[in-house]
Amino acid sequence: MHTLAIDIGGTKIAAGVYDEEDKILRRWQIPTPSNGQVIDAQLANMYREAKEEFSDIAGIGISAAGNVKADRRTMSFSANIPTWIDYPLADKLEAAIDHECPVVVENDANCAGWGEYIAGAGKGSTNMVMLTVGTGLGGAIVINGELYRGSFGMAAEAGHLPMVPDGDTCNCGLRGCAERYTSGSALERFARSAIRRWPEKSDRLMELAGGVVHDLRGQMVTQAAKEGDDLALYAFGKIGEWLGRTMSALAAVLDPDCFVVGGGVVSIGDILLEPARYNYVRFLEAAAYRPHAQILAAGAGNDAGMVGAADLALREAKAHQA
Numbered sequence: 001m002h003t004l005a006i007d008i009g010g011t012k013i014a015a016g017v018y019d020e021e022d023k024i025l026r027r028w029q030i031p032t033p034s035n036g037q038v039i040d041a042q043l044a045n046m047y048r049e050a051k052e053e054f055s056d057i058a059g060i061g062i063s064a065a066g067n068v069k070a071d072r073r074t075m076s077f078s079a080n081i082p083t084w085i086d087y088p089l090a091d092k093l094e095a096a097i098d099h100e101c102p103v104v105v106e107n108d109a110n111c112a113g114w115g116e117y118i119a120g121a122g123k124g125s126t127n128m129v130m131l132t133v134g135t136g137l138g139g140a141i142v143i144n145g146e147l148y149r150g151s152f153g154m155a156a157e158a159g160h161l162p163m164v165p166d167g168d169t170c171n172c173g174l175r176g177c178a179e180r181y182t183s184g185s186a187l188e189r190f191a192r193s194a195i196r197r198w199p200e201k202s203d204r205l206m207e208l209a210g211g212v213v214h215d216l217r218g219q220m221v222t223q224a225a226k227e228g229d230d231l232a233l234y235a236f237g238k239i240g241e242w243l244g245r246t247m248s249a250l251a252a253v254l255d256p257d258c259f260v261v262g263g264g265v266v267s268i269g270d271i272l273l274e275p276a277r278y279n280y281v282r283f284l285e286a287a288a289y290r291p292h293a294q295i296l297a298a299g300a301g302n303d304a305g306m307v308g309a310a311d312l313a314l315r316e317a318k319a320h321q322a
């Protein structure tokens with residue numbers, strides 16, 4: 001039995017055929033069309049293409065950026081594809097492939113979290129929280145070995161945990177959300193404010209930014225931090241501190257044994273994770289009298305979301321056949 005995993009991103013749609021051991025056998029990708037209606041036909045084409053080589057595709061798992069309803073079939077909203085409002089994506093695709101196999105849809109952060117749980121740093125854990133430090137802060141929660149989705153499919157939005165009363169305004173419209181203080185955007189903001197505060201130490205960051213503070217990007221801060229630049233290390237210390245604070249707030253409710261940190265900036269390793277570990281314990285209730293969760297860098301790589309989607313498709317296919 002094989003499954004087809006499809007990752008719908010803002011710029012590309014990636015597809016992969018997986019076996020039952022979550023190994024990828026074939027992969028390909030196409031650019032994401034701007035029209036949501038066109039996507040259904042293209043996904044159906046990807047399925048037919050996969051079927052030419054693997055006749056026993058038993059399920060399709062879709063990882064999509066946006067909000068997925070609790071039924072795991074309907075997109076309630078996606079910032080990338082404006083026509084996806086209460087959009088029955090699984091129904092549409094199943095109809096387009098003549099109901100040959102079931103389709104399951106899951107939020108991209110949840111897919112990545114599930115991929116880390118079954119094949120990455122979270123393997124062997126019972127209760128795991130994954131935090132993805134990207135442009136924003138994404139989350140996924142596994143409780144007792146199952147992805148926790150909440151009553152309406154809206155669980156694990158850790159990036160919008162209100163951390164600072166009346167703090168910075170978030171893209172979501174509220175203020176003081178965790179992702180305002182721990183994310184790739186926050187890293188840039190902390191680094192820019194450090195340049196203004198300590199201009200005498202800003203030579204390397206300013207050089208990387210081409211002399212314009214506003215042009216400073218996360219990768220430049222990461223590069224400078226790897227070289228030991230003071231201000232870049234300060235910026236990582238700040239987002240690491242807030243990452244740890246966010247983890248302690250999550251631990252007060254969920255008590256996980258493991259936090260997995262993903263996203264581009266985690267390539268910096270302990271420069272981010274050490275301040276996170278320190279501040280997690282610092283703000284953890286009764287820290288001296290309880291075990292502390294492990295805080296680990298993600299291990300399943302860029303394919304975590306695809307692996308997660310493939311495994312969800314496999315489960316759906318098995319349930320369908322039972």
Ligand SMILES: [Zn+2]
Binds near residue numbers: 159160170171173174
């Ligand atoms: Zn927010």
